[in-house]
Amino acid sequence: MFGSIKLIFTVLIISSIAGAGMYVMKLRADNATLKANQIQLETAITEQNKVLEQQKEDFTAILESNKKLNVLINTFKKDLQDLDKRFTKKNRDIGKLAIERTKSIERIVNGGGKNAARCIELASGAEHTEAELKATLKSEINPECPSLANPNYVPFQ
């Protein structure tokens, strides 16, 4: 009788120890899984923050680029208006002027043609000369496209 109780107790104790051991092992496994999850979550958050940061930078770059292009298009409009003005300023008639002062107008037209050709070179990506970059006075600029040819020239308003 006493032998059977002892056996039962022994089995119970061994089972308890085994159960406890397994439970601890399960807890450890759970802990490892939770740690791995936590690391993954943290990594995901960092990546998301990076993406958001990049998106913010991209939006700023796009806005800046749009702004630059708008400024450029407004400059184009102004350049065309200036060109028209040069031909029609104070009821100027270039035909009559050419009859009256043929040589001077020929010189002006050829000068203008040369400047216009230079504007096309610059528009196609040619490098500025030092003189073009240094030009700040009206007498030094290329009047056909001052905004393109002479970036340091500020027209008097």
Next chain:
Amino acid sequence: MYHFNKILAVAFIVLLTGCSIGGEKKIKIFSVEQPREKLDYPLPTPLQMEEIYWHIITSENAEEVFKKLEEAGIDPVLFGITDKDFQVLARNFAQIRQKLQETNNLLQEYQKYYEEEDNADSN
């Protein structure tokens, strides 16, 4: 004999299951992102314009102009436009130049945007 049969049976089982011991080896499928090849076109070469000379002819200087042309060994023929058409030509040229500038500018902006993004990704 009994033991021999047992050993034989175990050996037979091992022989049958031998290939599957340790589990079936799985084929791992993984994808590697291959970035699209860069186009890498160089920027367009800037134009080099040739010079032209504008002759202004009026009814008064026409003879003189043609005489000068003949003296210089140039065919005495001119392709003319009126003063109004000259204004139109000047305007047209200005518009072509502006379009060229706009297109070049767009190209640079695209390049700047995407190449800077590539640089940011590679950092």
